[in-house]
Amino acid sequence: MGMPVIAGYGFTRVGEHWDRGLKDLSLEAIEKVFEGMSSVEIDAIYVGTALSGFYELQLSLASHIADLIARFDASVSNFEAGAASSAQAFYNAALGILSGMYKAVLVGGVEKMSDELPAPNYRGVSLVEDSFLVNYSGMTEIGLHALLAKMYLSEYGLEEPLYSYLPVNEHENASRAGHAQFRNRITYDMVRSASPVSDPLTIFDVTAPGDGAAYILLMDREYADSLGVEYVKLLGMGAAGQPANLFDRASPLFFSASSRAVEKALEKAGVETEDIGLLEMYNPSSISGVLVLESLGLADKGGAGKLLERGYFSLSGELPVNTFGGAKARGDPKGATAAYQLAEAAMQLLGRAGDNQVDGAEYALVHSMVGLDISAYAFVLGV
Amino acid sequence: MTEVSDWRFRRYRYRLIGSRCRECGETSYPPRRRCSRCGGATEEYQLPRRGRVVHYTLLKALPTRYNHYRPYFLAVVELSDGTRVIGMLTDVDEPSEGMEVEATLRKLYTYGEDGKIIYGVKFRPVL
Amino acid sequence: MRPTREVGIYGYGAYIPRYIIENRDIADLWGRDATPIKSKSFPSYDEDTITIAYEAALRAIESSGADPSLIGAVFIGSESKPYAVKPSGTVVAEALGLGRNILSADYEFACKAGTEAMQTVFGLVSSGMIRMGLAIGADTAQGRPGDELEYTAAAGGAAYIISRVEDGVLARLEASYTYVSDTPDFWRRSLEEYPRHLYRFTGEPAYFHHIMSSVKGLFEEYGYSPSDFKYAVFHQPNYKFPTRVAKKLGFTMDQIKPGLVVALVGNTYSGSSLLGLAATLDVAEPGDKILLASFGSGAGSDSMVFEVTDLIEERRMRPPVSKLISRMIPGDYATYAMFRDILRR
Numbered sequence: 001m002g003m004p005v006i007a008g009y010g011f012t013r014v015g016e017h018w019d020r021g022l023k024d025l026s027l028e029a030i031e032k033v034f035e036g037m038s039s040v041e042i043d044a045i046y047v048g049t050a051l052s053g054f055y056e057l058q059l060s061l062a063s064h065i066a067d068l069i070a071r072f073d074a075s076v077s078n079f080e081a082g083a084a085s086s087a088q089a090f091y092n093a094a095l096g097i098l099s100g101m102y103k104a105v106l107v108g109g110v111e112k113m114s115d116e117l118p119a120p121n122y123r124g125v126s127l128v129e130d131s132f133l134v135n136y137s138g139m140t141e142i143g144l145h146a147l148l149a150k151m152y153l154s155e156y157g158l159e160e161p162l163y164s165y166l167p168v169n170e171h172e173n174a175s176r177a178g179h180a181q182f183r184n185r186i187t188y189d190m191v192r193s194a195s196p197v198s199d200p201l202t203i204f205d206v207t208a209p210g211d212g213a214a215y216i217l218l219m220d221r222e223y224a225d226s227l228g229v230e231y232v233k234l235l236g237m238g239a240a241g242q243p244a245n246l247f248d249r250a251s252p253l254f255f256s257a258s259s260r261a262v263e264k265a266l267e268k269a270g271v272e273t274e275d276i277g278l279l280e281m282y283n284p285s286s287i288s289g290v291l292v293l294e295s296l297g298l299a300d301k302g303g304a305g306k307l308l309e310r311g312y313f314s315l316s317g318e319l320p321v322n323t324f325g326g327a328k329a330r331g332d333p334k335g336a337t338a339a340y341q342l343a344e345a346a347m348q349l350l351g352r353a354g355d356n357q358v359d360g361a362e363y364a365l366v367h368s369m370v371g372l373d374i375s376a377y378a379f380v381l382g383v
Numbered sequence: 384m385t386e387v388s389d390w391r392f393r394r395y396r397y398r399l400i401g402s403r404c405r406e407c408g409e410t411s412y413p414p415r416r417r418c419s420r421c422g423g424a425t426e427e428y429q430l431p432r433r434g435r436v437v438h439y440t441l442l443k444a445l446p447t448r449y450n451h452y453r454p455y456f457l458a459v460v461e462l463s464d465g466t467r468v469i470g471m472l473t474d475v476d477e478p479s480e481g482m483e484v485e486a487t488l489r490k491l492y493t494y495g496e497d498g499k500i501i502y503g504v505k506f507r508p509v510l
Numbered sequence: 511m512r513p514t515r516e517v518g519i520y521g522y523g524a525y526i527p528r529y530i531i532e533n534r535d536i537a538d539l540w541g542r543d544a545t546p547i548k549s550k551s552f553p554s555y556d557e558d559t560i561t562i563a564y565e566a567a568l569r570a571i572e573s574s575g576a577d578p579s580l581i582g583a584v585f586i587g588s589e590s591k592p593y594a595v596k597p598s599g600t601v602v603a604e605a606l607g608l609g610r611n612i613l614s615a616d617y618e619f620a621c622k623a624g625t626e627a628m629q630t631v632f633g634l635v636s637s638g639m640i641r642m643g644l645a646i647g648a649d650t651a652q653g654r655p656g657d658e659l660e661y662t663a664a665a666g667g668a669a670y671i672i673s674r675v676e677d678g679v680l681a682r683l684e685a686s687y688t689y690v691s692d693t694p695d696f697w698r699r700s701l702e703e704y705p706r707h708l709y710r711f712t713g714e715p716a717y718f719h720h721i722m723s724s725v726k727g728l729f730e731e732y733g734y735s736p737s738d739f740k741y742a743v744f745h746q747p748n749y750k751f752p753t754r755v756a757k758k759l760g761f762t763m764d765q766i767k768p769g770l771v772v773a774l775v776g777n778t779y780s781g782s783s784l785l786g787l788a789a790t791l792d793v794a795e796p797g798d799k800i801l802l803a804s805f806g807s808g809a810g811s812d813s814m815v816f817e818v819t820d821l822i823e824e825r826r827m828r829p830p831v832s833k834l835i836s837r838m839i840p841g842d843y844a845t846y847a848m849f850r851d852i853l854r855r
Binding site: 131246247 | 384389392395396409411412413415419420438439440441442443444445446447448449450455457458459466467468469470471491501503504
């Protein structure tokens with residue numbers, strides 16, 4: 001009994017899988033998890049999904065995933081928390097193993113967003129925010145991000161929205177990632193001149209709907225050793241929250257939940273920020289990514305854009321971020337997104353990142369959040 | 384939200400009724416039960432109807448229920464007591480930062496041709 | 511009719527939506543020459559009779575400083591109720607923060623429903639059943655595309671807070687009169703979207719006969735003549751009718767001009783004569799007498815005589831009707847069609 005390890009992962013390409021549903025995508029990802037592995041006993045199945053109850057009208061998804069793979073002896077749990085659904089699932093799966101009750105948990109997430117039209121999607125992904133505001137003020141997630149961008153530019157007196165260098169970097173990283181949804185390279189000028197979705201944000205500043213499934217095999221370390229599998233260690237994790245309403249916060253531009261969650265995870269892992277070799281963060285928009293970086297102290301307030309412009313966060317930069325394209329370019333199948341992030345961090349630490357390999361990373365930080373930092377999760381992984 | 388649950392929120396939706404902390408005076412809209420700043424108990428508080436636009440955006444990615452007409456302006460409005468709220472602007476083609484606005488009652492959405500009409504606060508330029 | 515205890519107008523408010531469409535644009539579309547007025551107002555996509563009634567009533571309360579807790583009734587006169595069945599007044603009352611112990615109903619008498627609401631509140635306040643009451647006339651009138659009514663059917667409304675004279679009124683009701691007969695010149699069957707009318711039959715036997723009978727009845731019973739009035743307001747379905755009826759009754763243009771808003775605003779139906787009265791109160795001085803005569807198809811007319819008091823100065827609506835009109839901006843036919851749900855997405 002001790003901190004668990006990631007002993008396997010599997011995921012589908014993110015995209016529009018018109019001919020496949022929640023279960024089809026899940027099955028592909030889960031089969032990849034167990035590829036080349038001898039029989040593993042699964043004590044529990046933890047599944048995150050943000051919208052399956054809306055789109056495929058399937059509730060209690062974990063029960064149906066257990067049914068799908070005929071693992072009827074496993075306990076099942078469902079997690080629904082937007083793009084942090086599978087981060088929540090992972091956090092609790094780790095607790096299950098730490099408790100000594102479980103030796104192995106299959107944990108992940110799945111989303112099938114292409115089943116819906118744009119308007120329900122814009123609404124659906126916004127429903128993690130306060131429902132009064134979403135329903136009665138006309139607010140959406142994208143609208144909220146746009147207002148944050150306005151606040152950001154005004155607060156720091158910035159003329160240029162340099163945060164738009166973040167999607168440039170993300171598309172660059174995704175261009176070499178086989179599982180990414182958007183593999184086209186883009187430029188800053190392309191981001192700025194693209195169709196506005198909610199000014200000052202354009203279509204390239206925000207994530208798009210995607211289908212995908214990603215699963216991870218989380219194990220008790222001794223059990224993993226006994227099976228002889230290669231693994232990545234979960235060294236620390238943390239979670240925190242803050243008010244959903246931006247104006248009930250000390251500062252709308254400071255993601256205090258993300259900051260606190262990361263602080264807890266680093267402390268638990270006994271790792272300093274400087275030791276982090278790569279960051280997989282969750283940012284459904286360019287502006288929110290910049291705010292995450294600044295809130296984690298990885299850039300000065302108002303200064304992340306400049307660092308992005310000069311490649312500080314690129315694959316070959318000082319701190320590679322979203323090494324396979326992040327939510328913007330790898331894709332953002334909400335319930336599965338955090339599981340992709342965790343799997344990608346594991347690939348980096350195991351040296352399996354191919355063209356996207358970050359050299360010499362000893363520790364990876366994975367960050368996830370619900371909506372605009374209402375709740376946040378952080379995980380420190382190491383080899 | 385359904386045709387039933389919308390009813391429960393009608394006062395807050397129609398009238399900018401927010402909350403104020405009994406301990407530290409912090410105000411919020413929509414209302415909260417416990418203060419986000421000090422954790423103190425709150426009471427209902429009638430927010431002022433007038434304020435000014437601090438930031439605004441033209442939302443083109445329209446969500447269900449709000450997608451039957453044109454893109455609309457979503458704004459951060461600072462009310463005259465300093466409380467900041469998010470709301471839709473109406474009766475305005477080109478807002479500006481600092482524009483004086485006041486809360487009014489407008490149709491938000493309907494549950495189809497035969498369903499309820501949901502009314503709520505929007506902000507429009509001061510008449 | 512004279513109430514037992516003296517009543518009057520404690521406060522008033524009006525509202526007109528922001529958009530107008532030029533008659534010329536409508537006429538060009540249908541290839542016609544007729545332009546009965548210059549322009550008419552139309553509601554934004556998110557406005558209806560309830561929101562217009564709310565705006566007018568809010569302005570009445572805010573401008574007069576009336577205590578909302580003293581308001582015991584909300585009656586809304588309209589021929590464009592958002593719901594066929596469900597009161598509009600309860601939404602307005604809730605949104606205004608009025609008490610729950612209030613009378614509320616929607617009135618319908620074509621364009622006369624607003625003054626009908628006033629007459630009812632006069633009676634309730636005078637009898638002592640309620641301390642104050644809100645009478646509102648508001649409409650988002652619809653004319654079938656291409657029909658004569660499309661040139662004039664407009665949106666707007668006005669609200670009047672009625673109280674006893676002893677509570678302090680800005681205008682005292684001296685007398686009222688009413689005249690109705692079964693004269694169907696305009697109607698809308700229950701499941702129909704647009705009303706029908708009988709063209710020139712809406713004139714002589716309907717509008718003119720009823721207003722003249724109502725005003726003459728009032729004059730005969732209470733001994734008034736046109737020269738007693740500083741101002742007069744007649745229901746204004748177009749520009750021609752009110753100016754002609756004024757002339758026939760012996761009123762001058764100077765007397766009706768301040769309240770004649772139809773040329774730019776259009777016919778706001780239940781709001782029409784009440785909007786005219788609001789515009790008149792905006793300029794009236796203490797001691798001025800004002801005649802108000804509504805008309806509703808079907809048909810009938812209410813006449814009322816008000817005398818303006820010293821309180822007018824402090825209770826005038828802010829901003830005045832002229833400001834509501836000057837802020838209006840033109841919309842094209844496509845915008846009009848979209849906002850009026852003629853064109854659906």
